[in-house]
Amino acid sequence: xxxxxxxxxxxxxxxxxxxxxxxxxxxxxxxxxxxxxxxxxxxxxxxxxxxxxxxxxxxxxxxxxxxxxxxxxxxxxxxxxxxxxxxxxxxxxxxxxxxxxxxxxxxxxxxxxxxxxxxxxxxxxxxxxxxxxxxxxxxxxxxxxxxxxxxxxxxxxxxxxxxxxxxxxxxxxxxxxxxxxxxxxxxxxxxxxxxxxxxxxxxxxxxxxxxxxxxxxxxxxxxxxxxxxxxxxxxxxxxxxxxxxxxxxxxxxxxxxxxxxxxxxxxxxxxxxxxxxxxxxxxxxxxxxxxxxxxxxxxxxxxxxxxxxxxxxxxxxxxxxxxxxxxxxxxxxxxxxxxxxxx
Numbered sequence: 001x002x003x004x005x006x007x008x009x010x011x012x013x014x015x016x017x018x019x020x021x022x023x024x025x026x027x028x029x030x031x032x033x034x035x036x037x038x039x040x041x042x043x044x045x046x047x048x049x050x051x052x053x054x055x056x057x058x059x060x061x062x063x064x065x066x067x068x069x070x071x072x073x074x075x076x077x078x079x080x081x082x083x084x085x086x087x088x089x090x091x092x093x094x095x096x097x098x099x100x101x102x103x104x105x106x107x108x109x110x111x112x113x114x115x116x117x118x119x120x121x122x123x124x125x126x127x128x129x130x131x132x133x134x135x136x137x138x139x140x141x142x143x144x145x146x147x148x149x150x151x152x153x154x155x156x157x158x159x160x161x162x163x164x165x166x167x168x169x170x171x172x173x174x175x176x177x178x179x180x181x182x183x184x185x186x187x188x189x190x191x192x193x194x195x196x197x198x199x200x201x202x203x204x205x206x207x208x209x210x211x212x213x214x215x216x217x218x219x220x221x222x223x224x225x226x227x228x229x230x231x232x233x234x235x236x237x238x239x240x241x242x243x244x245x246x247x248x249x250x251x252x253x254x255x256x257x258x259x260x261x262x263x264x265x266x267x268x269x270x271x272x273x274x275x276x277x278x279x280x281x282x283x284x285x286x287x288x289x290x291x292x293x294x295x296x297x298x299x300x301x302x303x304x305x306x307x308x309x310x311x312x313x314x315x316x317x318x319x320x321x322x323x324x325x326x327x328x329x330x331x332x333x334x335x336x337x338x339x340x341x342x343x
Contacts, residue, residue, distance in 0.1 A: 007167040008154060011126045017169045018133035025166035026053055028143035028157045029065075029130055031122040033094050033176045033197055034150040034297065035157050036065065036140030037165065038130070047109040047139055053164040056146045061112035062139040063096050063180070064119050067131040072119045075105045075137075082207040083185045089206050091121035092128065094180040094197035110139060116186045126171045142179065143168070149233050149300040149333065152177050156301055177294035178325045183210070195325040197293075212324075232332045235300040237263065237309050239334035240342055243316045247339055248274055251313050254342075255280060263303035265314040267292065281306050289317045293326045300333060313339060 009017040009027075017027050021038055024046040029038045037054060039046040041064045050062065066072055069087055073079065076099035083097055098118045101111070111117050120140075122128065131138055142150040143157040143165075151157045154170035161168075181196030183203065192200060192212045203210055242251055248266065252274050255262055263281040264271065271282050283299040285292035292315065303312045314330055316338075317323040 003163045004166055006158065006162045006165055008158070009167050009169045011169070011171055014126060014129050014169065015133060017167055018130050018135075020166045021130070021134040021138060022136065026050060026164075027130075027166055028151075028154070028161065028168040029124075029127045029138070029140065030154075030169060030171035030174060031065075031124045031127055031140070031180075032174060033122075033179050034152055034174055035143040035154065035168075036063075036122075036127075036138075037143035037157075037161070038065070038138040038140050040134065041106065041110055041137040041139045043136075044107045044109050047107065050139060050141065051109070053161055054141065054144070054146045056141065060141075061114060061118065062110050062141055063182075064106070064110065064117055064137045065127070065131060065140045066119055066121050066137045067128045069121070071137050072099070072121075075099075075101055075117065076119070077102050080185060082190065085206050086183070086185075086203065087121070090198055090202075092123040093121070094123065094176055095203075096120040096180045096182045096194075096196075098182065098184045098186050098193070100186045116184075118182060120180055124171065126169060130169060147232060147234055149235055149297040149304075150179060150329075151301075152294070152297050156298070159301075173298075175294060177296060177298075178322075178329055181325070184213075195328050197322070197325060199321045199324065201321060233297070233300070233329050234333050234335070235304045235312065237303055237312045238337065239300070239312045239314055239330070240337050240339045241316045241330055241334050242266070242313050242339045245270065251339060252276060260311060261306070261308040263299075263306065263309045263312045265296070265299040265303070265312060267315060270315065279308075281309055285315060289321070289323045289326055292317060293322055296326065296329060 145160045152174045154168045176197045181198040182194035184191045190210045261279045268284045285295045
């Protein structure tokens with residue numbers, strides 16, 4: 001892929017960014033969750049460039065972003081009453097739904113060769129305007145190098161993809177910070193395939209009991225949704241999850257004894273309560289799981305800006321509500337490693 005002059009577009013320059021998309025170029029865009037890497041979902045050549053720019057495996061399906069329900073109706077074979085209830089409650093918003101497709105409406109570069117596709121109606125006015133002006137639905141995986149922490153600012157996108165994409169629409173930091181919930185509505189029994197910003201409890205309050213998928217996708221299987229098969233969210237340094245508030249004093253002692261440059265990602269109260277060694281980079285996750293979710297990926301990327309840091313200790317949260325999505329991302333970034341295991 002030849003080097004491109006990656007332009008940063010302001011919200012006032014949406015027309016120019018939309019023209020790039022309509023011409024088959026790649027433009028990263030903001031959502032309330034993370035920044036996505038946009039391409040015309042109906043342009044197979046453009047979609048293929050997404051995989052190349054990210055270094056993304058070709059069997060990892062893409063989410064199609066739309067600016068109205070009518071676009072989903074154009075492609076989906078059926079939309080159940082339950083799905084329409086969820087649309088009414090959560091769209092625009094951080095819920096992605098998978099539907100069976102009408103025959104031949106989207107290429108296998110979008111679907112990974114499956115007969116289903118995932119759709120999302122994002123809650124970001126700049127991106128909704130971008131989609132409308134481009135005149136097409138747009139695919140939108142996270143706008144980062146595959147395997148790395150997802151981008152929550154335009155600067156994160158530029159760091160990973162400068163020279164590989166035509167432009168980035170900058171609308172400031174994202175508010176939610178973890179990706180959308182992916183809900184499979186293509187079967188009779190809805191299943192969460194990827195936990196995200198919309199919780200299981202919120203969905204069940206609308207349509208009743210659903211399940212969360214815990215199946216590990218094998219190397220010869222095509223995942224039905226992003227985030228199910230391949231390594232994700234990993235910074236350069238090894239991440240260890242610190243499960244309990246009481247463990248942080250042990251972390252401090254370990255760091256003092258080992259004199260190892262490290263980064264700490266934790267709530268502000270934890271950072272201020274402990275006298276950390278001088279060679280520790282501190283990154284505040286704010287207060288509570290909602291703020292921590294918004295800051296997690298930025299914290300992991302911030303640690304990577306310190307080449308001397310080889311280990312990151314990150315705060316775990318209870319796996320309830322939004323904590324399920326937070327811990328899903330943190331567990332993947334750590335490869336399942338916990339501080340207590342390290343000890």
